[in-house]
Amino acid sequence: MSEQNDNPIRAAIAEAIADNPVILFMKGNPDQPACGFSARSVAALQALGAPFAAVDILPDPRIRQELSALSSWPTIPQLFVKGELVGGADIITEMYETGELAETLGLEQPAEAPESSPEGVPAQAAPLGIENRLG
Amino acid sequence: MPSPDEIRQRIESALPGARAEVEDWTGGGDHFRATVVAEQFEGLNRIQQHRLVYDVFGAEIGGPIHALSLKTQVP
Numbered sequence: 001m002s003e004q005n006d007n008p009i010r011a012a013i014a015e016a017i018a019d020n021p022v023i024l025f026m027k028g029n030p031d032q033p034a035c036g037f038s039a040r041s042v043a044a045l046q047a048l049g050a051p052f053a054a055v056d057i058l059p060d061p062r063i064r065q066e067l068s069a070l071s072s073w074p075t076i077p078q079l080f081v082k083g084e085l086v087g088g089a090d091i092i093t094e095m096y097e098t099g100e101l102a103e104t105l106g107l108e109q110p111a112e113a114p115e116s117s118p119e120g121v122p123a124q125a126a127p128l129g130i131e132n133r134l135g
Numbered sequence: 136m137p138s139p140d141e142i143r144q145r146i147e148s149a150l151p152g153a154r155a156e157v158e159d160w161t162g163g164g165d166h167f168r169a170t171v172v173a174e175q176f177e178g179l180n181r182i183q184q185h186r187l188v189y190d191v192f193g194a195e196i197g198g199p200i201h202a203l204s205l206k207t208q209v210p
Contacts, residue, residue: 074196091181
């Protein structure tokens with residue numbers, strides 16, 4: 001498309017999305033996220049041990065502008081898996097908690113997922129003891 | 136600067152029948168958190184559901200509304 005030739009930033013973004021099976025556009029980098037939403041998204045991916053590419057959108061405001069034009073998604077971060085937009089921080093967090101993120105990435109949900117501890121269930125359920133039946 | 140109540144009303148009038156709860160997340164008037172329950176979300180994936188809500192605000196997201204954190208549900 002001539003449109004893409006005229007727009008090298010958008011073309012570079014599209015290429016990065018196509019070349020990397022898992023890619024996160026974020027503020028800052030994974031070691032030093034510059035925004036809480038980006039930090040939350042990185043943490044979810046790292047908790048799953050997912051390898052991912054990361055692009056810092058801060059150095060040039062045009063990156064964010066072109067990315068949002070391409071994805072029709074207004075906010076940062078944005079996670080793409082196999083070329084498809086999966087979502088921003090809210091969706092990533094929600095999918096992490098339900099195990100869908102691991103599924104989407106083809107990974108195992110770690111057993112120690114903090115959100116998985118059921119609430120309202122006593123840590124030590126009363127054992128179904130024999131004395132109950134003795135009445 | 137929009138108030139949480141204004142944001143709620145705009146979501147509810149753009150998606151008739153929807154119920155929205157909006158709070159100012161940081162107290163600074165530009166980071167909001169919304170839970171939206173709408174029949175319009177039926178059959179849509181999360182991305183599409185969130186887009187329906189984001190579309191209400193267009194370019195205001197990232198501008199005067201720095202962040203709008205969303206949770207969407209079908210009633």
